[in-house]
Amino acid sequence: MPSDLSISSKAGLAFSEPEDFCSHSRRDMELRDVLQILQRRKFIVLLLFVLGIVLGGASGLFAAREFSSTATVEVNKQQENALGLRDLSGNSSASATIDDLNNDLLTQQAVIMSDNIAMRVIEKLRLYKYPPYLSLMNGDDAKLGQAPLRDDKLLRMFKSRLNVSLVKGTRLIEITYRDPDPVRSSQVANAIVDSYMTDYTQSRFQASTKASSWLATQLADLKNKVAESQTKVEKYQQESGLVGMSMTGHPGDAGLMTSANSIPVERLIELNHDLTSAEVSRIAKEAVYRTTQTQDPDAVLGSKSSTLAQSLGADTVLSPGNPDVALLQQLRQQQGQLQVQIVAAASKYGERNPILIRLHDQETAQAEQIQTEMGRIRAQAKNDFTMASLATSAIRGRIAAQEQQVQNISAKSDQLLLLQQEANSNRNLYQDLYTKLQEATVAAGINASKVTPVDPGRVPVQPSSLRELTRLEMGGALGLICGLLSACLWDYSDESISTPAQIAEVTSIRMLGVIPDFPSKRKPLPTNGARMSIGAATSPNAWLVHAPQSHISEAYRGLRTALLVSKRDTTATVVAVLSGAPQEGKSSTCFNTASAFAIQGNRVLYVDADMRRPFEGRIVDWPERKGLSDYLSGSVPLTEAIHRSADVDSLSILPAGAIPKNPAELIGSLRFRQMLDQLRKQYDYVFLDSPPLLLVADGQMLSLYADGYLLVLRAGKTTKSALRSSLSVLENSRARPLGVVLNGMNTRVVGYPMYRNDKKGSNYYGETPQFQA
Numbered sequence: 001m002p003s004d005l006s007i008s009s010k011a012g013l014a015f016s017e018p019e020d021f022c023s024h025s026r027r028d029m030e031l032r033d034v035l036q037i038l039q040r041r042k043f044i045v046l047l048l049f050v051l052g053i054v055l056g057g058a059s060g061l062f063a064a065r066e067f068s069s070t071a072t073v074e075v076n077k078q079q080e081n082a083l084g085l086r087d088l089s090g091n092s093s094a095s096a097t098i099d100d101l102n103n104d105l106l107t108q109q110a111v112i113m114s115d116n117i118a119m120r121v122i123e124k125l126r127l128y129k130y131p132p133y134l135s136l137m138n139g140d141d142a143k144l145g146q147a148p149l150r151d152d153k154l155l156r157m158f159k160s161r162l163n164v165s166l167v168k169g170t171r172l173i174e175i176t177y178r179d180p181d182p183v184r185s186s187q188v189a190n191a192i193v194d195s196y197m198t199d200y201t202q203s204r205f206q207a208s209t210k211a212s213s214w215l216a217t218q219l220a221d222l223k224n225k226v227a228e229s230q231t232k233v234e235k236y237q238q239e240s241g242l243v244g245m246s247m248t249g250h251p252g253d254a255g256l257m258t259s260a261n262s263i264p265v266e267r268l269i270e271l272n273h274d275l276t277s278a279e280v281s282r283i284a285k286e287a288v289y290r291t292t293q294t295q296d297p298d299a300v301l302g303s304k305s306s307t308l309a310q311s312l313g314a315d316t317v318l319s320p321g322n323p324d325v326a327l328l329q330q331l332r333q334q335q336g337q338l339q340v341q342i343v344a345a346a347s348k349y350g351e352r353n354p355i356l357i358r359l360h361d362q363e364t365a366q367a368e369q370i371q372t373e374m375g376r377i378r379a380q381a382k383n384d385f386t387m388a389s390l391a392t393s394a395i396r397g398r399i400a401a402q403e404q405q406v407q408n409i410s411a412k413s414d415q416l417l418l419l420q421q422e423a424n425s426n427r428n429l430y431q432d433l434y435t436k437l438q439e440a441t442v443a444a445g446i447n448a449s450k451v452t453p454v455d456p457g458r459v460p461v462q463p464s465s466l467r468e469l470t471r472l473e474m475g476g477a478l479g480l481i482c483g484l485l486s487a488c489l490w491d492y493s494d495e496s497i498s499t500p501a502q503i504a505e506v507t508s509i510r511m512l513g514v515i516p517d518f519p520s521k522r523k524p525l526p527t528n529g530a531r532m533s534i535g536a537a538t539s540p541n542a543w544l545v546h547a548p549q550s551h552i553s554e555a556y557r558g559l560r561t562a563l564l565v566s567k568r569d570t571t572a573t574v575v576a577v578l579s580g581a582p583q584e585g586k587s588s589t590c591f592n593t594a595s596a597f598a599i600q601g602n603r604v605l606y607v608d609a610d611m612r613r614p615f616e617g618r619i620v621d622w623p624e625r626k627g628l629s630d631y632l633s634g635s636v637p638l639t640e641a642i643h644r645s646a647d648v649d650s651l652s653i654l655p656a657g658a659i660p661k662n663p664a665e666l667i668g669s670l671r672f673r674q675m676l677d678q679l680r681k682q683y684d685y686v687f688l689d690s691p692p693l694l695l696v697a698d699g700q701m702l703s704l705y706a707d708g709y710l711l712v713l714r715a716g717k718t719t720k721s722a723l724r725s726s727l728s729v730l731e732n733s734r735a736r737p738l739g740v741v742l743n744g745m746n747t748r749v750v751g752y753p754m755y756r757n758d759k760k761g762s763n764y765y766g767e768t769p770q771f772q773a
Contacts (some may be wrong), residue, residue: 007353037480041487052479056472067182068464071175071323071457107336121191182460189457214290220429229423268402275395276425282388292378328373335366423639495719512739513559547648560596576688576706580726584714585743593686598651602684607654610691611663614656627655667698705741715745
């Protein structure tokens with residue numbers, strides 16, 4: 001096997017062996033591949049980029065001007081006690097957690113966005129008389145609340161223009177409203193704050209005064225008891241003759257200094273003290289029980305921090321350590337979170353959305369669980385009240401027995417002391433409860449002022465719509481993103497082959513050469529009135545004849561070199577140049593490759609075997625096209641069918657001849673195979689220009705008769721599926737591959753600068769300018 005690159009008539013072309021084939025594995029995409037995609041699809045990227053800028057500018061011209069006004073409120077911390085005097089001093093709860101504060105803020109946010117406040121603001125400012133709400137009225141004169149469908153549309157439009165947001169890291173809530181009128185936008189923002197504060201004040205005040213109203217009733221009864229007990233003291237003093245005398249001892253003392261038998265009296269005093277404490281406990285527990293009967297969880301949770309409840313300490317159902325109260329508070333917080341989610345889902349999905357229905361079902365279940373816990377707490381409160389009543393009755397019974405004993409010792413004096421103690425106890429109890437009632441009344445008003453306005457909504461000066469420059473930037477950015485995505489999607493869905501790397505993804509046959517793109521329709525050579533020589537190439541696509549120094553001619557020389565320097569285990573004299581479909585540059589590649597071999601002095605024959613659509617008549621000037629079909633039909637001998645080229649001495653041409661009726665039968669005839677055997681002896685290389693492989697059977701038979709085939713692909717036209725089909729046909733015919741040629745590749749594709757010859761290229765080849773289309 002020769003070791004040099006010398007070309008001789010006995011040298012052959014190597015066909016590819018399987019071990020030299022490229023890998024079928026698909027390599028990972030690199031940045032170079034992305035740049036190649038953008039280079040190939042740059043026009044769609046630029047088009048969408050410009051279109052985005054135009055649409056962004058147009059949106060600024062047709063968009064309605066709207067103004068936004070923002071009001072800010074502060075939510076104060078929740079106080080632990082009943083907001084008595086210590087609350088007035090500014091002491092706040094130290095046990096409130098961050099989660100409690102966040103839940104409280106979310107609850108207030110949901111309340112501000114509630115339908116109740118929205119309808120109140122719409123009715124107060126008569127927004128339905130102004131655009132854009134006016135378009136929803138349609139002449140309907142019904143009052144708000146009487147047309148549910150219309151009211152629902154009004155609420156949706158109102159909430160679409162309302163934005164209630166929490167300022168991160170603070171207890172501030174920002175309320176922003178958009179409206180075409182700047183003055184009305186500020187009025188609506190401030191009206192929402194006023195309506196929210198009024199609603200919050202009323203609800204809190206009513207919840208706080210429910211227990212106070214019952215305590216007022218109890219105070220009236222205590223006042224009557226104080227009067228009755230004082231009347232009993234005065235009457236007994238008159239009956240016993242002790243008028244004007246005051247017995248020794250105070251409600252907090254334990255003895256009588258004037259009594260010789262002071263122990264029974266001290267015991268009686270202690271029992272009266274116990275009765276007072278039991279009576280206070282009973283009244284407090286009865287107040288708690290009455291509060292639980294209201295079925296209002298907010299009132300129950302608010303009563304747990306009241307002064308009256310705190311006076312009982314842990315001896316009450318509302319004590320902080322009670323798990324039922326803690327569970328009720330947790331359920332109430334969860335209910336607030338569900339209300340926030342319902343409001344958000346209602347504005348986002350609509351009333352019939354399954355998500356909103358599920359949230360309503362969860363809210364109903366949550367309310368039922370709250371009522372269950374309320375029933376459990378009410379039962380506990382009732383048990384506490386019953387036990388306190390029984391304890392009070394028991395103490396009264398013991399007092400009665402002690403009174404009998406004391407009466408036996410000192411009936412008159414001790415009886416007077418007893419009446420005085422009872423009167424003092426009732427008076428002290430009345431004064432204590434009256435003080436607590438006054439503090440609770442003040443606390444109800446202070447509790448109602450939990451929300452404080454920070455910044456009212458001011459009339460905006462400039463519209464809140466985007467600036468023109470911002471619209472252009474957003475339009476350009478969106479257009480650029482759409483362009484990049486479109487380019488990638490287009491390239492991903494495009495099966496056409498444009499680069500050698502894409503060929504390697506389909507087949508392992510070696511890549512022999514790349515022919516740069518050039519205009520498919522080129523100007524014919526100028527004759528200047530003179531007749532050209534017979535057999536001279538007339539087509540400007542005969543590059544090695546008319547532009548031997550061009551970069552395209554050099555590409556064909558590179559193809560010739562690649563064929564010669566390949567590893568040669570078996571020689572190939574007859575080469576079939578194939579393509580899967582028409583217009584893929586097969587004939588130009590075949591003729592120029594044959595010319596490249598002939599220029600080196602080899603005896604080369606170009607055979608136009610495409611008898612259905614001959615090529616030689618479009619590239620060589622023949623007065624009479626006697627050729628292959630005439631020889632195979634027996635009309636002329638082979639020597640008369642073969643013609644010498646007028647441009648290259650060692651190049652001979654066998655034209656297709658007259659178009660026959662049965663080209664496939666002529667190609668498959670014994671006479672054709674005998675002709676190839678004869679041509680192998682006369683020429684160093686025979687190049688067969690084949691018909692399209694996927695359209696007719698001629699190409700498959702030529703690949704079988706030839707010593708090897710060269711498959712030509714057209715960049716941007718040949719698809720991967722067509723390449724696979726062509727390879728499948730050739731594999732079935734057991735044809736021997738020499739390699740693949742990529743014809744008409746875009747030399748501006750990123751990553752392949754070696755094939756370029758433009759203003760930024762080297763201009764190394766010095767092309768003749770007469771062939772520029």
